[in-house]
């Protein structure tokens with residue numbers, strides 16, 4: 101396996117995309133009355149605008165509940181893309197991070213795609229600037245370019261394939277079986293895991309998710325000693341020392357399915373803690389423990405929560421619907437080029453539904469069928 105180092109500045113000088121800026125924009129918690137009022141107002145506006153709310157598992161629990169109550173969806177990034185494309189609503193409100201809104205717009209250019217906060221981004225997207233990525237691709241024209249969903253539309257416009265965590269393994273295996281060499285970007289942990297599983301020839305970009313990168317292998321081992329019967333569920337954006345201890349490795353939907361379907365009583369969850377909201381709803385009575393992000397082997401303490409996902413709040417949904425703000429735009433030339441790699445993935449999962457673990461019945465309401 102080869103890899104290329106690309107060191108990027110996480111805290112950009114303008115302050116626009118640094119995590120401190122994101123945390124400063126996280127909405128303050130509402131009072132119980134305020135929450136009820138905001139939820140009712142957001143539901144009213146969704147109905148008035150004939151809009152549907154498409155939310156990721158990591159966003160605030162109120163937004164997840166609102167999405168489900170109003171005929172929308174709470175899901176992983178693959179299901180969000182399919183649902184938004186297939187839903188008849190002319191307005192999609194995407195509660196998540198920017199690449200999710202962009203994917204929705206790329207797939208449905210005639211729909212209005214709104215987001216509660218357009219500055220909600222992702223460290224993987226930030227760490228893969230289109231110009232540098234394009235130069236990387238130019239230097240390796242013999243490779244199929246496979247990019248993770250967590251990238252900008254401009255990066256997708258350079259790619260042959262887009263993948264999400266739920267289908268990356270199957271798609272890379274398919275390419276390897278065809279004798280293809282791969283240029284992979286941007287998540288090095290996911291890339292390493294897939295390379296190890298498939299044996300594919302993969303040249304890697306050196307990006308990471310700042311949330312998953314903080315899970316600690318040593319502390320996880322110690323936690324497992326205290327809970328020897330616990331099942332360990334790990335998102336593959338996590339470091340190797342954590343992935344190696346997993347009973348289940350998968351996308352957010354696949355981890356949720358593991359809790360719902362699993363026979364164990366206790367689960368240690370190595371992904372953003374936002375998913376615990378849905379896990380608790382769908383698997384009441386099971387014990388859910390957050391995988392450790394701190395301890396003696398940690399250089400800093402993180403909270404296992406994505407600051408950009410946390411920027412999504414009820415008021416943001418109200419504002420985007422009431423004021424028409426936060427609309428996603430993707431330049432048409434880029435959109436058309438980026439569509440190719442997303443369509444290729446969606447076509448693959450439609451032809452190979454077995455490649456994506458299917459949700460249990462009733463587990464994700466109103467999921468689009470691959």
Ligand code: 13P
Nearest residue numbers: 176177178264265351352
């Ligand atoms: P999923 O596709 O598993 O939902 O992951 C998206 C993401 O951003 C994880 O950090």
Ligand code: SF4
Nearest residue numbers: 197222223309311406
């Ligand atoms: Fe990006 Fe990580 Fe946040 Fe997911 S959790 S959106 S990969 S920074």
